[in-house]
Amino acid sequence: MVEKRKPIPVEEAVRKVIENDVYPKTEKVSIEEAYGRFLAEDLVASHDVPSFDRSPYDGFAIRSIDTKEANSDQPVRFEVVGEIGAGSVFTGVVEPFQVVRIMTGAQIPAGCDAVVMLELTKEISEKEILIKRMFKKGDNISYQGEDTQKGSILVNKGTQINPGIVALLATFGYHEVTVTKKPIIGVIATGSELLNIDEPLAPGKIRNSNAYMIMAQIERAGGQAEYFGKLDDDFDTCLSATKEALAQVDMLITTGGVSVGDYDYVPAILHELGATVFFNKVAMRPGSVTTVAKYDNKMIYGLSGNPSACYVGFELFVRPMLRRTLYNQFPHLQKVKATLGVDFPKPNPFMRFVRARLDYVETQLVASPSGVDKSGIVSSLGGADCLLLLPGGTRGYEKGMLVDVLLLEDHQGSEWPWNNIVPSYR
């Protein structure tokens, strides 16, 4: 009656998922829409920065040789022969002992080779100033290409566009930006116990929260969610909805119906479709009944109907494939080390993922559960910004132990977090 499933280790499960190919697509968006998207091409400097020799200060452009003899006892007198506002250019010729008034960012006039800051000069008339010290060639000049040379790669493809990258895109004239298309991830919730959000509670029923949670997780990871509704536990309905959804999406997530209960149709649907099932049980808590399969080159994720298991299953198995479809090179959640803020005395044979909050206490990161960690409990999800990672074994964990945590809101990501995870050393 009860199907026996063999759980595989988390690392192996993630590897079986990411061994599959992804199929990134690209599109052009205007720079105003680029924030938060992922670069589909390397960002290359289209010109030197600065693109001309320029003044970093308000002051006077000079021929440094003219100041050779200048000192505070014998200041040298200069004639002001022009003025260059930022954006304008001085086209005249600067003769010996002539200077040009220059604004921050303006181009150094031909013949000049240094800038004297305004504060270091003395105005004696509208057309005459004194300089009291010597300046060398190159003093206070930002040379062409000093910051960045034309052709250099400034940001790698697959990087998420932050405000600094927007500034770079603007600087180099990318008014249109080639980004990856957001992969379309279908979401189906199953379970006759589920109510729509706007329905009143009824005996034995709960509202469908997983689908909305997953849609937000998809958005956070950089994808586009497509909701196919909430289905009753009926095989034919679920099968045809799955087929219909698969035709329209890049990947499909179902939540619920994945277990071995009498109303869990996901296994039968995958069988009926002829999908390749990579695994249907993982040695993890929560989420041990997670199923991942592939059909028609599309990943199908059968996540648990339990909110916490569903949440963790998404972050572990869906997110890396989603991020890879965005060309991201660090598709997994970033792993860092933190001090455990509480005891976990009870050992567990499976690796546990505990929703937690990370705090910076002086020089240390401290991770503590964000709520009661029963897997059916939803209220701890709201405060979680990381997952505590407690490898399975015969020992529990003590407050103060060093453990690994996976960051949920981080932007750096990780290439492969599944090595050298700290076990209990109690």
Place this chain on the structure above:
Amino acid sequence: MVEKRKPIPVEEAVRKVIENDVYPKTEKVSIEEAYGRFLAEDLVASHDVPSFDRSPYDGFAIRSIDTKEANSDQPVRFEVVGEIGAGSVFTGVVEPFQVVRIMTGAQIPAGCDAVVMLELTKEISEKEILIKRMFKKGDNISYQGEDTQKGSILVNKGTQINPGIVALLATFGYHEVTVTKKPIIGVIATGSELLNIDEPLAPGKIRNSNAYMIMAQIERAGGQAEYFGKLDDDFDTCLSATKEALAQVDMLITTGGVSVGDYDYVPAILHELGATVFFNKVAMRPGSVTTVAKYDNKMIYGLSGNPSACYVGFELFVRPMLRRTLYNQFPHLQKVKATLGVDFPKPNPFMRFVRARLDYVETQLVASPSGVDKSGIVSSLGGADCLLLLPGGTRGYEKGMLVDVLLLEDHQGSEWPWNNIVPSYR
């Protein structure tokens, strides 16, 4: 000729800004649009969770008293009188030595007070099972209200909605969510040297990157940017554009023209408007010429035209006011302690903000500059996820010293980061 300005400390400048009132507005959005927005009301549990006594496992609902004598030598035989799928309810009466097959999440039938997991029973016919041990009242029952009681505040107003909070909103039937309206922040770029992004480079000119960068910063912080274009350095044009913009926005940011150069019209415009100027010089690098003023109950930020100064000025002075307008209680960038990854040998009288990248090296956070830190240099902005905070003084900083950093991509925020900032202890 050169106006003398007195720089004020960063802490004092931030305080002068946030002493001003903010004017949050609220709106309702559908739950599908709620991710990333800020709650305008506390999220209150509209019912108990669970809302009924339920089974956390697939199994049989029993009357625990019937198992009193059960052991492996003398298993007790039970009659299966019904089956409850999740979402359905058993309406019959459970008599002695009767059980009901129950699915995960389903409501416990009246009269039953424990659940036996499927694996611990033995099926002897379709209608009969054996139980081999004793169970106590309450075994494997999730009681009504066990996780959350009706009326409890689960998430405070002003919190940014993450996927876990979306799950909570769905659970409690918030198909519409009351969130704060995104404040509209106007952006004006000034400078005759500025080209539009799609214009080819020309002698003496640079492309307008600050406006686009600021718009992305506004989006990251949770606001809505409104771009009023790029203006030449002309007093009348700038004045009328400023007036027009102010009429349409909640706050206004200008970039450029804020210094004391001949083409810097921001001071004159603020004077002409009759705006209250809080400061026009801050003891910080970059960004010392930042000006903040108020007119008609709207904040006006005169940020530097220098990209780094503009970036830092936004995060220090605009972001906290923007976040407060979203009811956020931790409106400043979060401050954490990190080990300095490089030397900063040159002392500076002003507090420095260095764009940096934070890495987690075992148990320590290490912050290193994300590029060459010249204030005119844009390329280091792309890789920055934090700002190194180096208080001014007569000493430089050495690699390995503990310093404060402000996190740029963080979601927790800080109530007031400006106390006890670690100075150089070289």
